[in-house]
Amino acid sequence: xxxxxxxxxxxxxxxxxxxxxxxxxxxxxxxxxxxxxxxxxxxxxxxxxxxxxxxxxxxxxxxxxxxxxx
Numbered sequence: 001x002x003x004x005x006x007x008x009x010x011x012x013x014x015x016x017x018x019x020x021x022x023x024x025x026x027x028x029x030x031x032x033x034x035x036x037x038x039x040x041x042x043x044x045x046x047x048x049x050x051x052x053x054x055x056x057x058x059x060x061x062x063x064x065x066x067x068x069x070x
Contacts, residue, residue, distance in 0.1 A: 050058065
């Protein structure tokens, strides 16, 4: 049990140190390669005309927004 507590404390100290370092540097969290913005894309689907599945999802979302209670 003592070994478990020791390892847990070490992990806790490491996570705390990483979070303090992150806060001090004032950087935003990003992926390892910068994500799709590194490819010059603004969104995941960069098509001019959405596919049928995307159109269906957009129609369902619009219907949901229209029927929701304010």
